Amino acid sequence: MDVMTITGPQRSAVVVNPVKVPDLDVLRRTVTDALTAQGWPEPMWLETTVDDPGAGQARQAVRDGAELVLACGGDGTVMACVTALAGSDVALAVLPAGTGNLLAANLGLSGDLATGLEVVLQGGRRRIDVGAVGEQSFAVMAGMGFDAHMLDATSDTAKKHIGWLAYVAGAVQHLRDRPMHLRITLDDKPSFTRRPRTVIVGNVGRLQGGMRLLSEARPDDGLLDVAILSPRTLRHWAALGWGVLRRKQRVPRMETYTATRVQIRSKRAQPRQLDGDLIDPGKDLLVTVRPKALLLCVPQPATDPDLTHDANAVEHDAHEVR
The missing domain is CATH 2.60.200.40 (Tumour Suppressor Smad4)
Incomplete structure (x- = not known):
């Protein structure tokens, strides 16, 4: 299983469902401070709507030069971002905010924002498959x-x-x-x-x-x-x-x-x-x-055998991507 390590800052965008966030200003401040403290540019902020749960916003982020999209919302927001980013080289990070948070659970993440940001800044990236149903x-x-x-x-x-x-x-x-x-x-x-x-x-x-x-x-x-x-x-x-x-x-x-x-x-x-x-x-x-269509931010070192490094795997390939 290949886990890449990204070094250096990346241009990023946050796709957020404001309904799922108790205090949007606190979220913006927390995310921005965590990224800029590590020398990253301030992220773009794109809010989902009733008509568009996140796919259009993620595509706009890619058009505007984002190398990383942080999805902050429930399962619907995350899935919309997966749909938009699959097949690209733009990475997806999950900042849990909803109740189900299926992808976050499979990443071994809690609902803690600080943990999600730590995963982003650690730089672990892994390509995973995605399933497709129609256009989704x-x-x-x-x-x-x-x-x-x-x-x-x-x-x-x-x-x-x-x-x-x-x-x-x-x-x-x-x-x-x-x-x-x-x-x-x-x-x-x-x-x-x-x-x-x-x-x-x-x-x-x-x-x-x-x-x-x-x-x-x-x-x-x-x-x-x-x-x-x-x-x-x-x-x-x-x-x-x-x-x-x-x-x-x-x-x-x-x-x-x-x-x-x-x-x-x-x-x-x-x-x-x-x-x-x-x-x-x-x-x-x-x-x-769709084999290995999504580049996903994952914890590093391994905490979960599904979406992070397999601690029992015989081989571990580390790549430095600059």
Whole structure:
């Protein structure tokens, strides 16, 4: 796994969702002071809008010469920036501000702004794959079914007060929903039918609350990891959850696969999500992988085996980029 080290200051831009930030002035002052103290130029500041959650702002930052975009908002803001920056040489940094923060969780980051800025200034950069659904890209996972139902049922007010635990309440409301009727095709292999509760297509493996669903998922292997979850009863859900928590090789009521192209077709429209952000319901979810399309700021030295250095890897390649 290649982690590059960037030395010297970079031109940067902050794409911020002002709704997710308690005090925008404090944020601007904190970020600007941290960067300029290390000799970096003052960053550009671009606020998201209801109509544009961050993709347009990130593209504008690139046009204006930014070498680094800092995304400060929820999962929707981060995903919009991933979509805009994938395929470019402009790096993305995550400054957690929302509740889900799926990419931040997979980076091993807390919601602490100072930690996020430290990662930026350490200079660790790593190229990771992204998944693509239509014109949108994601860094963590896409899903159809129960997981999207859970997101839709989760109260914004509850998320503000109790954080990721609010998703539990949303999940409970849909534990007894009917299974889906799906036809799934992986690459050019013969399609097969299933009646699952949800299908997750992941680039990395951690869910809200740090639960690791896809134990073999790696962000730079050029593959998507697929989990098909088919519990029928509350007992099934309990066995599945316990198996995931225990990190068992074989989890009851869960099948896993890998592919570079995943097509999921349903008999009726289903809720869908990308990186913890709802997209329009649909009968079809086609996911492809874009290998090593995103340059991401990562902690250095390693703290997490998913998106930072793998401490157990045999080889470590360090590159100085100037």
